[in-house]
Amino acid sequence: MGAGRHNIAGGGRRATARRTDIASRVKSGNFSAGQTMNATSLPTPTSTIAGQTFNWSRMVFVGGRHIVTGDLLFTKFQPIYDPRLNWVGSTAMRITVNYWPSSATVAALTVPSSFSESMTGSGALLTSGVRLGTALVGTSSKLGKTGVFLPTATLSQWLISGSGQALSSGIVLSEGVVLSEGIVLSEGVVLSEGVVLSEGVVLSEGVVLSEGVVLSESTSGNTKATVPLAPTGEP
Numbered sequence: 266m267g268a269g270r271h272n273i274a275g276g277g278r279r280a281t282a283r284r285t286d287i288a289s290r291v292k293s294g295n296f297s298a299g300q301t302m303n304a305t306s307l308p309t310p311t312s313t314i315a316g317q318t319f320n321w322s323r324m325v326f327v328g329g330r331h332i333v334t335g336d337l338l339f340t341k342f343q344p345i346y347d348p349r350l351n352w353v354g355s356t357a358m359r360i361t362v363n364y365w366p367s368s369a370t371v372a373a374l375t376v377p378s379s380f381s382e383s384m385t386g387s388g389a390l391l392t393s394g395v396r397l398g399t400a401l402v403g404t405s406s407k408l409g410k411t412g413v414f415l416p417t418a419t420l421s422q423w424l425i426s427g428s429g430q431a432l433s434s435g436i437v438l439s440e441g442v443v444l445s446e447g448i449v450l451s452e453g454v455v456l457s458e459g460v461v462l463s464e465g466v467v468l469s470e471g472v473v474l475s476e477g478v479v480l481s482e483s484t485s486g487n488t489k490a491t492v493p494l495a496p497t498g499e500p
Contacts, residue, residue, distance in 0.1 A: 275321055278308045279339070291347055298389045298435075300342045307340055322421040324398065327391070328436075328443075329353045334424040335396040335431075345390050351382065352390060355443045359385040384441030391436040396429035 282305045290296035310321040324334040327345055329352075337343075344350060351358045361381045367373035401423055405412025410419075423429075436443065 272312055272314075272321065274314065275308075275310075275312045278312075282306070282308055287342070291342075296342055298342060298344050299392045301340065302342050303340055307336060320421065320425055322417060324421060324424055327352065330399070331436075332398040332402065332420070332424075333391065333395050334398055334429060335394060337392060337394045341392055341394075343391050343395070344388065350385065350390075352443075357385045357390065357438055357441050357443065358382040385438060386441070387437075387439050389435050389437050390443070391432065393433055393435045394431060395435065396424070396431050398424050398429040400430070401428055 282303050284302055284304045287296060287302060310323055311318055312321065313319075323339075324332055325338055327333055345352060349360045349362075351360055359382065361383070362377050363379045363381065364374050365371060365376045365378045398420065401420060402413075402415050403409075403411040405414060407414045410416065
């Protein structure tokens with residue numbers, strides 16, 4: 266899809282709307298998922314440069330395989346914005362920075378000595394209300410201009426127009442492992458590694474009854490049952 270061009274003017278407008286304490290609060294662990302990131306209202310997501318007006322793309326590539334969009338990505342804190350979180354595919358790791366001890370010439374916690382990674386705990390990666398647009402890209406085809414060949418402007422326009430699926434539960438982790446991609450769609454479709462039913466009962470391992478037997482009418486009062494006769498020679 267290409268890197269496109271950097272909209273420095275738009276980035277500046279977006280940055281000035283931010284709270285100034287986000288980095289310090291994330292570092293101290295005092296900024297939770299869904300908290301407001303803006304000090305002012307979200308800027309109008311368009312820019313005019315050299316007389317040409319265009320929309321901002323308004324999408325984020327996450328986890329190495331997903332495309333997400335929605336105003337909540339830009340107004341509410343998403344745990345994936347923590348620079349110490351490394352999410353790729355079905356796992357997420359937390360990075361720990363180790364520093365050299367302070368000295369007469371080196372202040373404490375300023376010079377890294379090593380990095381280490383460990384499985385992160387349970388929690389959210391993205392909040393509910395974010396829209397998933399991964400399925401819009403499709404399989405890669407140069408001729409069909411889909412997948413990695415899909416123009417960013419085309420995908421952006423689809424997302425701006427409301428395409429994509431809202432996440433009712435966000436994307437979540439269980440001890441560092443993304444739960445079945447962790448995506449639960451608001452329209453009742455569950456993405457798992459088993460059977461998917463848009464309406465019905467889903468058992469992750471077992472029998473799936475999409476349509477069972479429904480007794481919608483029963484008899485009441487005194488009724489006489491009809492018993493079939495046994496074949497000749499049988500009791």
